[in-house]
Amino acid sequence: MTGTGIGAPVRRKEDQRFITGQGRYTDDLARPGQTHAAFVRSPHAHARIRSIDTSAASAMPGVVAILTGDDLAADKIGGLICGWMIHSKDGTPMKAGPHPALAQGKVRYVGDHVAVVIAETFAQARDAAERVEVDYEPLAAVVDTAKAKGAGAVVHDEAPDNLVYEWHLGEKDATEAAFARAAHVTRLDITNNRLIPNPIETRAAIGEYDAGTGGYTLWTTSQNPHVARLVLSAFIGIAPEHQLRVIAPDVGGGFGSKIFIYAEETVCVWAAKKVGRPVKWTSDRTEAFLADAHGRDHVTHAELAVDENAKIIGLRVHTTANLGAYLSTFSSSVPTYLYAPLLSGQYDIPAIYAEVDGVYTNTAPVDAYRGAGRPEATYVVERLVEVTARQLGMDPAKFRKKNYIKRFPHQTPVIMNYDVGDYAASLEKAMEIADVKGFGKRKRESAKRGKLRGLGYSSYIEACGIAPSQAVGSLGAGVGLWESAEVRVNPTGSIEVLTGSHSHGQGHETTFAQLVSDRLGVSIDTVNIVHGDTDKVQFGMGTYGSRSGAVGMSAITKAIDKVIAKGKKVAAYALEASEGDIEFADGRFKVAGTDRSLAFGEVALQAYVAHKFSGQDLEPGLKEGAFYDPTNFTFPAGVHICEVEIDPDTGITKIERFTAVDDFGVVINPMIVEGQVHGGIAQGVGQALMEGAIYDESGQLVTASYQDYQMPRAGDLPSFQVGMTSTPCPSNPLGIKGCGEAGAIAAPPAVINAVTDAIGHEEIAMPATPQAVWRAVQRARPAMAAE
Amino acid sequence: MAIVSMTVNGKPVTADIDPRTLLVQFLREHLRLTGTHVGCDTSQCGACVVHMNGAAVKACTVLALQADGGDVVTIEGLANGAELHPMQAAFREHHGLQCGYCTPGMIMTAVDMANRLGPDLSEETIRSELEGNICRCTGYHNIVRAVESGARAMAGQPMREAAE
Numbered sequence: 001m002t003g004t005g006i007g008a009p010v011r012r013k014e015d016q017r018f019i020t021g022q023g024r025y026t027d028d029l030a031r032p033g034q035t036h037a038a039f040v041r042s043p044h045a046h047a048r049i050r051s052i053d054t055s056a057a058s059a060m061p062g063v064v065a066i067l068t069g070d071d072l073a074a075d076k077i078g079g080l081i082c083g084w085m086i087h088s089k090d091g092t093p094m095k096a097g098p099h100p101a102l103a104q105g106k107v108r109y110v111g112d113h114v115a116v117v118i119a120e121t122f123a124q125a126r127d128a129a130e131r132v133e134v135d136y137e138p139l140a141a142v143v144d145t146a147k148a149k150g151a152g153a154v155v156h157d158e159a160p161d162n163l164v165y166e167w168h169l170g171e172k173d174a175t176e177a178a179f180a181r182a183a184h185v186t187r188l189d190i191t192n193n194r195l196i197p198n199p200i201e202t203r204a205a206i207g208e209y210d211a212g213t214g215g216y217t218l219w220t221t222s223q224n225p226h227v228a229r230l231v232l233s234a235f236i237g238i239a240p241e242h243q244l245r246v247i248a249p250d251v252g253g254g255f256g257s258k259i260f261i262y263a264e265e266t267v268c269v270w271a272a273k274k275v276g277r278p279v280k281w282t283s284d285r286t287e288a289f290l291a292d293a294h295g296r297d298h299v300t301h302a303e304l305a306v307d308e309n310a311k312i313i314g315l316r317v318h319t320t321a322n323l324g325a326y327l328s329t330f331s332s333s334v335p336t337y338l339y340a341p342l343l344s345g346q347y348d349i350p351a352i353y354a355e356v357d358g359v360y361t362n363t364a365p366v367d368a369y370r371g372a373g374r375p376e377a378t379y380v381v382e383r384l385v386e387v388t389a390r391q392l393g394m395d396p397a398k399f400r401k402k403n404y405i406k407r408f409p410h411q412t413p414v415i416m417n418y419d420v421g422d423y424a425a426s427l428e429k430a431m432e433i434a435d436v437k438g439f440g441k442r443k444r445e446s447a448k449r450g451k452l453r454g455l456g457y458s459s460y461i462e463a464c465g466i467a468p469s470q471a472v473g474s475l476g477a478g479v480g481l482w483e484s485a486e487v488r489v490n491p492t493g494s495i496e497v498l499t500g501s502h503s504h505g506q507g508h509e510t511t512f513a514q515l516v517s518d519r520l521g522v523s524i525d526t527v528n529i530v531h532g533d534t535d536k537v538q539f540g541m542g543t544y545g546s547r548s549g550a551v552g553m554s555a556i557t558k559a560i561d562k563v564i565a566k567g568k569k570v571a572a573y574a575l576e577a578s579e580g581d582i583e584f585a586d587g588r589f590k591v592a593g594t595d596r597s598l599a600f601g602e603v604a605l606q607a608y609v610a611h612k613f614s615g616q617d618l619e620p621g622l623k624e625g626a627f628y629d630p631t632n633f634t635f636p637a638g639v640h641i642c643e644v645e646i647d648p649d650t651g652i653t654k655i656e657r658f659t660a661v662d663d664f665g666v667v668i669n670p671m672i673v674e675g676q677v678h679g680g681i682a683q684g685v686g687q688a689l690m691e692g693a694i695y696d697e698s699g700q701l702v703t704a705s706y707q708d709y710q711m712p713r714a715g716d717l718p719s720f721q722v723g724m725t726s727t728p729c730p731s732n733p734l735g736i737k738g739c740g741e742a743g744a745i746a747a748p749p750a751v752i753n754a755v756t757d758a759i760g761h762e763e764i765a766m767p768a769t770p771q772a773v774w775r776a777v778q779r780a781r782p783a784m785a786a787e
Numbered sequence: 788m789a790i791v792s793m794t795v796n797g798k799p800v801t802a803d804i805d806p807r808t809l810l811v812q813f814l815r816e817h818l819r820l821t822g823t824h825v826g827c828d829t830s831q832c833g834a835c836v837v838h839m840n841g842a843a844v845k846a847c848t849v850l851a852l853q854a855d856g857g858d859v860v861t862i863e864g865l866a867n868g869a870e871l872h873p874m875q876a877a878f879r880e881h882h883g884l885q886c887g888y889c890t891p892g893m894i895m896t897a898v899d900m901a902n903r904l905g906p907d908l909s910e911e912t913i914r915s916e917l918e919g920n921i922c923r924c925t926g927y928h929n930i931v932r933a934v935e936s937g938a939r940a941m942a943g944q945p946m947r948e949a950a951e
Contacts, residue, residue, distance in 0.1 A: 011879055018887030019875040019894065021822015021862035028821035123805065200826040200834055200923050201888040252824075252888025253923050285827040505886030505924045671882050675929060679885065682926030706831035706921065714917035714927040719910065743926075 005518035006734075009671035013524070014509040023250045026204040026221050031278035034206065035064050037268060038125035039281070040115040040132045041290065042107035045141035045362035045699020046153060049105055049134060052115060057131040062124030065275045066132065067267070068115045069104035077101065077270055078236045080261060082327035083478035086165045086336050086358070094165040094358070097156025099326040101236070101263040101270075107136070108155055108325035109362050110700055111290025113263045118275055122282075141362040141699040145322040146299045148359035155325055155360035164323055164332070164358040169340040170316075170414050175353035178314030182305035186388040192376045193766045194297035194322070194693040195686075196709060197369045199504075201252020202283035203262065203292065207269030211276070215243045218269045222248040222532075223258045223502050224542020227479065229534050231261045231329070238270055248532040251504035255683070256368035257292045258504065259544050260329040264291075289704040294693055295369020297322035298335060298376050304384040310392055312403045314351040315343060317380055323358050324365035331367040332358065337415075337475050338373030338463075344412035345381035346423045346459045346637055347403045352413045362699045368544065370683055370744040374462045382458045382749035387762055396753070397436070400459050401427060416463060418635050420727045423459060426661045430639040433721050434659035439643065442656075452646040452760075452777070453656070456753025457639065460746040464738035465550030465634035465729075482629035483547070484540050485555035487516070487563050489622040491608035493601025494526040497559075500540010501552035502532050506740065507672040508548060514668055515553055515734075519560045520600055521587020538625070546738030549668065550634045554732045558626035566622055567603045573613035574598055574606045634729045636737040638662035640681070642750040646758045651774025653689055653755055661723040662742050666735035673739045674722050680743020681720055686712040687744070688751035692767045710767075793854045795820070796864025804851055810844075811835045813851035814861060822862040822891045826921070833920030836892040836899075837861045843899035845919070862891035865898070874898050877937030878930075885924035896920050897934040898941070906942035908935055 004010050017023050054066040080099040087093055098104070103114045115132055119125035142151040148162045155162055179185060206219040216239045222228050225246040233241040251258060268279045283291070298319050305314035321335030340354035371378075389399035404423040411417050431437075439455050446453035466472070469480030486498040497512055513527040530536050543552070564584050571589035572579040581592045590597035598606070603622075606612055610620035643657040660677050667673050690710035694702040703709035728735030748766060755768050764776045792801040795818060802817050814820045814837070825847055826834035835846040838860040865872040874897050877883070884890040900908065900916045908916075913934045914927070922930060939945075 012882065014887070015879040015884060018884055018890050019862075019871065019878050020866055021820070021891050023822070023887050025821075025824070025888065027825075028815075030816075030819075123807070198923055199886070199888070200832060200921060201824070201886065202826070250887065253886040255923070285829065285832075507885070675882050675885060675925060678926035678928040679924045680926075683923070705829050706827050707829065711921050711923070712926075713921060714914040714931065717914075717927055719931065720926065720928050 004514055004524040006514060006668050008514065008669065010510055010514055010524065010669055012507050012510045013513060014507065025201055025250045025252055026206065026219050027282045029206060029219055031206055031208055034278040034280050035118045035120060035275060036122040036125045037271065037279050037281040038117050038122070038129040039113050039264060040117065040129050040134065042103070042110060042112040042114055044107060044136050044138050045110050045143065046139040047107050047136035048139060049103060049107065049114070050137055051135045053133040056133065057117060057128040060124065060128035060131055062120035063117060063128045064120065065118045065271070066115060067102065067271055067274065069100050069102040072100060072102050073104060076237065080263060080266065080326070081231060081235045081329065082332050083329055084333035085476040086167055086332045088165045089168045094332055095159035096164065096327050097158045101266045109364050111287065111364060112325065116267050116271060118271060118279055143361055143363060143695045143697060143699050145297055145320055145359065145361065148322065148361045149320065149357060153362065155362060159360055162360045164327065164360060166357050167336050168355045170353040171351060172353045175314050175316050175351040178351040179303070179305045182313060183308040184306045184392060186304045186384055186391060188302050188383055188387060190300040190302055190380055190383060191765045192296045192298040192300070192379055193687060195295040195369055195691050196289055196693050197255045197257035197292060197295060198288065198711060199253030199255055199257060202285060202288045203258065203264065204282040205265040205268040206278055206280045207272035208278040209273040215245065216269055216272065217245045217247065218265065219247045219249060220265050221251050221258050222246065223251065223254040223504060223544055225502065225532055225534055226500060226540050227542055228261050232266060232269065236266055238266065246534045248502055254504045255370040256295065256372055256544060259542065260293055260367055285706065286704050289709065290701055291364060293328045293365045293367035294324065295366065296376060297366050300380055302380045302384055304388050306388060310394060310399060310402060312347055312349050315349050316353045317343065319354070319356045321356055321358050322361050322363065322366055324361060324363050326365045328365035328367035331365060333477070334368050334373045335376070339377050341415040342374050342377035342461065342463060343381060343414055344416065345378065346405060346461050348405045350413065354414070363695055370680065371741040372545065374741065375745045375748060378458065378460045378745050379749050382460070383752065386457065386753045396457050397427060397431060400457065417632065419632055419730050421635060421637050421663060422725060422727050423637060425725045426637065426639045426663055427459065429723050429725055430641050430659050430661035433661065433723050434641040434643065434657055436641065446645050452648055452758040454644050454754040454756070454758025456642045456750045456757055458746045458750035458753065459639050460742065461635055461637040462741060462745050463633040464546035464636055465630050465732065466545035466547045467633055468631060469629050479541065480629070481541055482627050483551040483555040484538060484625065484627050485559045486538065486623065486625040487556065487559040489563060489604045491605050493522065493604040495522065496528050496530055497556055498530045498537045499552055499556060500537055500542065501548040502543045504543065506543065506548060507669065511668045511672060512553060512556060515556055516560065519557070522600055546636070546740040549736040550729065550732050550738050551628060551630055553734055553736060555626050555628035557733045558628050559624045562624035562626060563622060566624060569618055570607045571598055571603050573618065574603065630732060632731040634731065634737040636662065636664050636739060636742055638742060638746065640746040640750040642754040644754040644758055646755065646773060648777045651770035651777065653768060653773055655685065655718050657721065658718055659721045660743065660746065661725060662739065663725045663727055664739045665726060665729040665737035667724065676739045677722050677743050678720055680741060681747045682712050682717055683744045684747020685717060685751055688748045688766050688768060690716065690767050690769065789852060791851050791855050793856060794858045796860055806852060808851045809847055810849040810851045810854050811846035814846060820861050820863050824888055824891060826889065831921065832889070833896060834889050834892040836895040836920070838895060838899065843896055862895060865894065872898065873940035874937035877933040877940060881929050881933035881936060883925065883930040883933030889920060889922045893920050893922065893930060897937060900934065901938035901941050906939045906944060908938045
């Protein structure tokens with residue numbers, strides 16, 4: 001199957017509908033008799049609700065119903081949940097306050113959902129929502145991450161110091177001993193700026209109730225519809241699992257923000273029964289800024305110890321992570337188990353100790369955003385490593401190479417067991433593509449024009465293929481993280497693959513079909529990938545954490561193997577041979593050592609007509625399912641190099657070159673993989689130079705539109721130079737590591753290391769906007785913060 | 788209510804609408820042409836770009852009544868039957884889309900760009916002209932390649948195949 005198998009840059013099957021305007025996103029759907037919902041949201045960051053008066057709003061034209069938190073409570077609808085239990089270092093469980101889908105007694109951030117107005121048209125719902133009168137008693141708000149602990153304002157009574165947990169990982173004593181004998185210690189105070197994910201499709205939902213069957217349907221913008229159904233059923237209590245169908249049709253990007261089970265979607269499906277009609281809600285962009293889960297927002301003090309030979313001997317961090325006003329679905333795990341286990345980076349570091357305080361503030365909930373914890377870890381490690389090399393007067397590439405892990409498997413002091421890698425190979429290839437040798441000349445040329453040029457490296461590693469269920473269960477996860485697949489072969493030999501993964505831009509309809517084409521020797525055009533509907537796919541954990549290839553496709557592989565095994569039995573009867581003599585290759589079942597064979601499609605037909613075998617000996621049909629639970633995380637790694645030129649008069653940073661060399665193991669479709677890298681880099685560059693969610697002291701979100709929150713645009717970015725190396729992953733049958741988050745993880749430190757190289761000191765925080773860079777350039781070069 | 792008439796994708800349409808109806812709402816909700824998307828409501832992201840009287844406009848910032856008597860083309864009207872418009876084909880060939888949500892607006896902007904500026908578009912020109920279209924997935928790298936290639940193909944020059 002040349003041209004469509006594993007490794008081929010097959011053009012995407014799903015594109016036809018997207019380029020002709022035939023995609024079907026949630027907001028494109030209209031259900032018969034549907035009503036429209038608009039949410040009344042808190043204008044205050046923190047306030048007690050004295051009363052809600054809906055009388056004027058109820059009299060507005062077209063209003064069908066107005067529902068509040070009291071109605072939720074009366075129906076015994078549970079609150080939103082956080083699905084990962086974190087224990088503090090003293091052994092106590094995290095302190096989680098309630099998270100009602102409509103506020104009950106108190107609001108805790110600007111945009112918090114207070115009531116919902118349901119009307120005949122969207123305009124009428126909005127008009128009426130403005131007439132709902134809420135009497136608030138404003139309270140003091142806590143906004144700043146670093147000042148949240150023990151602040152006067154208390155977000156939840158359950159956490160009187162605003163501390164959700166004080167967690168730690170690693171070996172404290174061994175780390176302290178390493179620092180005590182260090183020849184050099186680098187210390188950095190690092191802020192990882194708060195980001196707003198901003199998929200271009202905003203969230204949307206349609207809830208529908210069928211009074212005849214008692215069943216509910218929720219169409220929603222979800223990365224994991226089965227998890228949504230499980231949470232809405234088992235925890236929130238909307239409907240029993242078998243009576244709730246969740247459909248995530250075409251979804252316009254997620255980047256993590258559509259993993260979570262939010263208030264608005266919950267309310268739509270609950271309200272559908274109350275009003276007896278479908279209820280539709282589509283977020284506008286301002287609501288997306290206010291109420292989608294945000295990302296990052298860490299304040300960290302980090303230290304790196306090296307011995308007299310420039311060998312890293314210890315690393316320690318103290319991080320305060322802002323979790324926002326409520327614990328979102330996976331929020332607790334992001335700054336803990338998705339963060340600290342990556343603090344070894346690509347380096348052999350014998351002692352690591354991390355402390356993380358998770359804090360409540362009066363800001364939007366913070367949860368996973370592309371990379372989720374791993375970008376924060378990589379930023380800490382790669383800034384420390386870069387600054388250490390500079391302080392030691394060593395070439396940053398040489399310092400990295402010296403400290404790279406070179407023997408595998410490698411057990412780090414922070415949980416992870418790296419299976420395979422060749423970090424120096426990626427570094428060397430990246431340096432070659434980036435023409436690091438020519439940098440000095442380019443820097444001198446820039447200087448002649450009065451410009452500052454800088455070069456920055458980032459050696460990143462991430463843990464993907466999330467995740468071995470037993471392992472994450474022991475760390476507090478509320479779910480297993482395997483994946484399911486079902487391969488249904490039709491009598492004509494065409495194939496449907498049902499997967500628990502969900503595509504929202506990743507191209508699964510193409511890459512998954514490539515795998516089937518490759519393994520079964522059938523045309524890619526006869527393979528249909530089915531996902532995103534709980535009535536079709538039995539169960540699945542969805543798509544995030546670069547897991548769909550390593551975990552989702554491994555499940556498909558397992559099911560395909562079963563199909564081949566069954567096909568051999570069928571072929572043995574049809575070819576009148578013994579099963580042990582049947583071989584399968586190039587799409588044909590063949591009797592070994594003979595020219596007798598049947599095509600895959602012929603065997604499929606035989607399986608369904610069942611004329612050649614007795615039903616007592618073999619079940620008819622050709623359909624197999626599999627659940628695949630990974631045995632380890634996967635460890636994509638690579639080196640990104642950024643070269644910038646800064647205009648000291650304007651502070652504008654121009655990215656002159658951006659080179660990425662990644663080791664994703666086996667690549668199914670290089671065109672799609674490169675596209676994932678491009679997109680990740682853009683988000684990483686956005687974090688480094690442009691993006692930042694800003695709340696003022698009172699808790700108002702200042703950056704709540706595209707005029708105020710700078711999204712990377714085409715003119716802000718260069719074309720990227722992308723290369724690859726490959727050490728196949730040994731822990732899954734395909735050798736895949738995952739590629740979805742690499743760019744967003746690797747890019748921020750590469751960019752900031754380049755900016756600091758250009759300006760000659762380390763005193764700049766993300767986002768390095770023109771104003772920030774201009775100020776940094778103007779400032780006298782400060783003394784290096786070193787011992 | 789107000790009566791509005793216009794030509795959409797070559798077909799005459801007339802409707803009685805709330806005067807505050809935006810062109811994008813008219814297309815999506817009245818005509819069920821849902822290929823034109825809304826991404827930001829503030830005229831920034833460009834997911835809603837359509838052609839009105841031969842020029843690209845952001846349909847979230849035009850009242851349907853402003854299009855009265857006009858000629859509107861949306862993403863659904865771009866292909867010639869089953870034959871893709873060269874710019875549509877270029878976006879597929881160069882992997883210029885991932886989730887597909889910004890894509891209709893991107894393609895309509897790109898066609899307008901080529902109509903105005905001709906077939907030989909430099910990378911700098913394309914990046915500058917895409918100022919009003921935001922994509923969160925692709926990092927623009929492949930969109931730039933697609934627009935470059937599609938503009939040439941619109942002028943009858945053979946489509947350049949994507950490098951592999």
